Amino acid sequence: MINSQVIGIDVGGTAIKLGRFQPDGTCLQSLTVATPQPSTPEAVLVVLIDAIAQVDPYNEAVAIGVGTPGPADKTGRIAQIAINLPGWINVPLADWLEAKTGKPTIIANDANCAGLAESWLGAGRHFQNLILLTLGTGVGGAIILDGKLFVGHQGAAGELGLITLNPNGPTCNSGNRGSLEQYASVAAIRQHTGKEPMELAALAQAGDMCALTFWQEYGKGLGIGLASLIYVLTPEAVVIGGGISGCFKFFVSAAKAEIEKRVMPTSRAGLQILPAELGNSAGMVGAAKLASSLVIHH
Template sequence: MSNMGNVDIESQVIGIDLGGTAIKLGRFTADGTCLQSLSVATPQPATPSAVVEAILDAISLIDPQGYSKAIGVGTPGAVDVTGRIAVVAINLSNWHNVPLADLLEAKLNLPTLLANDANCAGLGEYWLGAGKQFQNLILITLGTGVGGAIILDGKLFTGHRGAAGELGLITLNPDGHRCNSGNQGSLEQYASAPAIRRRTGLEPSQLGELASSGDEKALTFWQEYGKDLGAGVASLIYILTPEAIAIGGGVCASFEFFLPSMQAEIERRVLPSSRAGLQILRAQLGNKAGMVGAAKLAWSLLP
């Protein structure tokens, strides 16, 4: 990016989405323009020191001049309430209470903040995606697990210990399938990609293709799926009364097939006063959401 045009080099940040297989980085201006982005393979084994080295190398490639003033990082797991320690990170080896913000600040001398990757995705959708005209938003991600994020009055809600927003772990069926969380019959056990495989023997993408071609069984499955999702989301609507719910993750490729039954179930279960004007939207940023939200996180560190 040799020609920076009239971009104000005083105000840029870096957003980082740290995943088990890839690390995605982007350099952003205050209005959300991505000046440059990069994806690098997550080192294997993904020890903290190897990951820090990989991040430093990647930053030197996307910001060789050192224009950035702050860094935000989304990590796959719980983050402490101060946004400085990765308490645990899924698919990264030996990650327990890793002081990632301190490690990066020591090397880069830039203020750094961490958040859970689903929370970053929610911030991204709120800032530049499906939620940008709303101040109260829920993001639900339907993929390997069911995750989510809560934006209340324009701010990410993480609770008093930083662990709020585990939307997929709410109980849908008290006697249902056992969940890794220790819960039984959580929403995740009905709505995640592994749950779909368990229930049908097919991949979500295969069920989407079958539904597209008019296959009755697949269409019926997605109707049932939407009903389950609507029932789970009904609890969240009663508690949070959001203006909008954005649905993201790989399973939302079949959004059109489960949306009608999901909306019907919400209308059946939720009082009109709790869902007035509620919009159910497909998330817009895809796998860039985490990186975008991490950049939004970084902006919160600057005056």
């Protein structure tokens, strides 16, 4: 079983990414397919089965890992809810895929998959304790403690974007108000500025004062949110992923300054704030890492 290949899948609202991997993380073949619309569980399953057959034509993979946009149950069998995917409530996706493919399958939150990937092969590979914050459509997170993914007692830990930043702020889908997600997500940036993050990055690069000021404010808000997380978890590194991480250089110094102001040196000794390294492939790489854990257990 040493050279067992696995399949890693990242199910998103617009695209599904799959890869067939060797145990060391080498991707042998990958594929991106459109997420069916409407993306009901049954429709997604049909697309997954077809895509798995394409990415593994000779049926060499022995296990499957899937990242979905929302919490999975503690056992990694059930997609409890999937943000942006209609009708995803307690979907037994692992059972379904196992029945169709005959391969052991495990499911996890997509941000947790990205965190596993960054800690395995990416920006977090030199650290045993880190957090990943994914700044995208929403704000997700993952916690790695002592080299292991921390998911809490029911599997839903690490929702780092849902901490409260402003108790009277805008309402969040989670039921919280003024969560970090309401200030740091792509949706929040669009609402606040009417522009896309990369547009604001291009303007800042060209020296536009409004854009530069926006990123300073953005970094400050991010730093305030991170201060709470750092006090609780004292990570060695904070890895910033998701689409907005492409603008990292425009907000990182403001975020660091805020953290230095708010967090006692004892809680942030040697702390590094780093951009994620694996980009869009992080979800499927982390899902493959999860699948590899099944190979050892079976």
